[in-house]
Amino acid sequence: MAKNKLNERGWEKLLSEIDKGNVVPILGNELLKIKINGQEQPFYEYIVKSLCEIIDIEYVPGLDFEQLTCQSCMLKWREIDSDPYYETYKLIKETDFDVSPSVSKLLDIDKFKLVLTTTFDNICTKSFEKKWGIGNFKRLSYEKRTNGQDIETLNQPILYHMFGKASNESHSYVLTEDDLLEFLHFWLNDNYKPKKISNILREKYLLIIGCNYPNWLFRFFLHSMKFSTQSTPKSKIGMIAESNMDSDLIAYLSRLDAQMYIPAEEFINELAERWVQYKIDNPDELLSEYKDVFISYASEDEHSASLVAETFRKLGVTVWFDKRALEPADEYLKVIKKNIEKSKAFVPILSKHVMTPERRFFKREWTWGIEQSEWINPSPYIFPITIDDINIQNELIPVKFSSLQKVDFFKSDFEDNVKKIIRSIRR
Template sequence: MNEDFPWDYLLEYIEDGKVVPILGQELVQADYQGRQVSLQRLIAERLAEREKLAVTWTPYFELNDAVGAYLEKPQTRLAGLYDRVGSLLKGLSPPFPVPPALKQLAQIRRLELFVSLTFDSLMARALDQVRYGGQPVTREIEFSLNQSTAAQTEALLPRSSAAPVVFSLFGRAGGKSDFAIHDEDQLEFIHRFVSGDVPPPEWLLSELRNSHLLLLGAHFPDWLGRFILRAATRDRLRVAQRAYFSAGEAAPSDSALPEFLRRFGRETEINIYAGTAAAFVAELLERWLERNPETSRTETSRPDADSRGGSIFISYGRENLNEVERLHACISALGGDVWFDKVELEPGDYWERKILPQIQRDVRLFLPVISERTTNRVRTSEGYVFQEWSEAFKRKRRMPGRKFIMPVVIDADYTGDLKRYQALYDVFPDLQEVQPGHAPGGKPDAALEMSLVEEIRAMRREDAR
C-alpha cells in the first residue's frame, strides 16, 4: 500500500536536520489501566462525567465535543473550565504513561525540534526518558496568549544543540486559561501567532519555514489545518518549495487537506502514508536504525550540572512545578544563572552524584519553594525535596553571616502570616531565621525581585575578582 512512499528522501532530510515533526492527538495514545485510549479522550470523558454531560464523540475531537456539550447547559461560562481540565490532567492517578510512538520518535536523534498540537508534556518526557535516562534535559516552550515578559524572554533564546526543544503551539496545561481546549481557542491561538500580536520566537519561525514538515496524527478542521500550514510557510503555498510528509488515521473532517495541498501546492512535494501515525513511526524508526545502526542506543548522558554552571538552585516538590517554571523564567530574565529539575526524582544514584554535591558545595543561592501544598505534603512524604532542604541548612550553618537560603512563598493569597506553614517550620526550624520572599503564582513581587537582583549582582562582582 505504501510501496511508493519516499522513505529514502525523508530519511536523508532527517539526517540533514531539515525535518520538524508536528505531533497531533493521534500519537498521544497508550495503554491506561488496561484500555488503549488517547489522553484527550480520557480527559474529555472525565470532564463529561464530572459535569454530567451527554456527549456524542468525534474521534480526535473529543475534548471539543465535551466543551460544546458543556456550553449547551444554561448559564455556563468557560472561565473556570480551563482550571478543571488542568486539574483533571494533573490528578490522573496513575499518571498517563508516555506513549510508545513518542518514545520511538525520540530514538531518532537527528530530530531535535518538535511542534506539539496537544497541551501535555509527553513528548518532552519521552525525549528525557529515551535520550537522557529520565533526567530533565529537554527544553519546553509554549505559545501563550497571556505570556509574561519573562517567559517571552526565555522563549526568545535561540535553540541550543545541547538539548532538544518541544514547542507547544496551543499552550501547555498549567497556565491560567492559557491552553486550547476547543476550536475557538485554536482559532485565537493561530490568529495571534500569525498576526504578531503575541510574536513567536524568530528562531522558531525560521526553523519551521526552512524545514520539511512531518505531520503525525494531526487531526484538526480543514480550515484550521490550512491556517497552520500557511503560518509555518514563508511563501504562498502554491510557490513554496518544500516537502510535506503526513501520516494518520483517515478522518472525514480533515480528508480535504491533502487534496488542497495537491491542487494548490504546485512546487510542494506532498507525501501521504496510508496508515496510522503509530504504524508510520514504527516503520520510520525501523528504517532509520537500518541506515544508522550506531544510533540504536537508547540513552545519552545528561550534560553535567557543573557544565550548566547553575549558581541559583530552586528546590521544589512536583505539586508546584507550574509555578516553579514561571519562577525559573523570571529569574533567568533578571540575568540569574538558575536551574531546577523538571521531574521529581527519588533519592538515588543520580541525586547523590549530581544534585547533592551541587547543594553541598557549588550552589550559591538556594531557593526552597514554600506553598500550602508543600506544607500538606511534609506531613506524609519523605520526598527528596526535603532532603535537599536539610542539606542546604547543614551547609548554611557552616557559613554564618552569609546569605545562602532565600525561601520563596508562591501562594497568591499569602499576606505574611506564616502560621499556615507551621508544619514546615516545625520540621525545619531554621526557616524562622530567614524572612521569605513572595512570588505569587511564581512571579516575584517587587521586593523579592530587588533581593534577587542584588544577589545576582553580588555573584557577578565576586566572579569578576
C-alpha cells in the same frame, strides 16, 4: 480510501533530510495513548470522559471539547463554579501518565532536537525526560498576545507547545477549534509570532504526524506555519502522516508536493525501522555524535540497561545505548568500535545473562573496551555495574572487570556512585 505510502525514493529523501537536521516534527493528539485499567485509549478521549463526569452528563462516542463548551454545558460549568480549561489542567496535574510509546519511538531518532506539539499535555514531556533526562532539554510554550517563548539556540533539545500548555487560565491553551483559530491568528501576526521558530518552520521540512484537523482547518494551520508573504506554494512542506485525510485534502497536499502516509502510528513504526537500517547503511554519518559513556549489555538485560542509561542522562551525561535485537552488520560494527574508542567511560552491565561460554556480541564490545582501557591507562575507564547477584569473580567474567570495584544497580547509593563515575571521567 486506499492507503498512501512512501515509495523507496521518498523514504530515501526523508531519511537523508532527517540525517542532515532539515526536518522538524510537529506532533498531534493522535499519538497520545494512555492505559486505564489495562485498556489503552486516546488521551483526549479520556479527558473528555472525565469532564463529562465532572458536570454529570453522559459521554457518547464522538463527544469532544466543542460540545463541552457549548452554551448548555457552560451553564453546568457555572453551576459548579468551574470551567473545562481549569478542570483539564487539574486532571493533567494530578495524574501520573506514562510516556507515549509512539513519541518515544520517534525520539529514538537523535536528529530531532526541536520537536513541536499541537497538544497541551505533559505526555510528550515524559517521553523527552526518558530520552534526554530531566533538566537536559527545554520545554517552551507559545503564549498568544505576546511574542510567545521563542528559542535562543538549538544547543539542547527543545519541546515546543505551539498552542499553549495546560494552565488554570481559561483560553490560555487550545481546547476548541475557536481557540485554535485565535492562536493561528496570532501566529500569522508579525508582532506576536515567535520569529526564530517561525523562520525555522519556513526553512525546514515539516513532519506533521497525527494532528487530524478537518480539511479547511488543516489548510489554515499549514498556511500559518509555512507561508509568509514571500512564500510560494512550492515552499518545503515535507511529510504528512495522518489517519484521517479526505480526498480533497489529499489533492490539496499533492499540489504542494507534500508526501503523505496513512495511518500515523504505522508511519512511525516504519520510520523507526528504516532509520535503524539507514544508520547501518550510512555509518560514517554517525561518527560525529560520540557519547561520554558507552553501555554494553546482553540483549536480555535491555530494560535494566536502559534504566542505567537513563540515570546517566538525568545527571547530564550523554550515553551510547544501542537498542538492537540482532547482531549488527559489519559496517555498523565499525561505528560501535569507534564510539567505544571515543567514549570517556565503558560501562559493562553484568548479570547472570552474561555468564555464558557462547560467543555473544557484548563480549566483542568487552574486548574493545578492555583494549581502549589499556590505551588510556592509568585513567579510570571501565566501570562495571551489576544488576543481580552475579559473582563477578567467575572465570567467565574478564579479570579486568572483576579486579575493579563494581557498582550495584539495586543498592540505595546507586545514583551517588554514578555521580562518582561522572566526576571521575570529568577530571
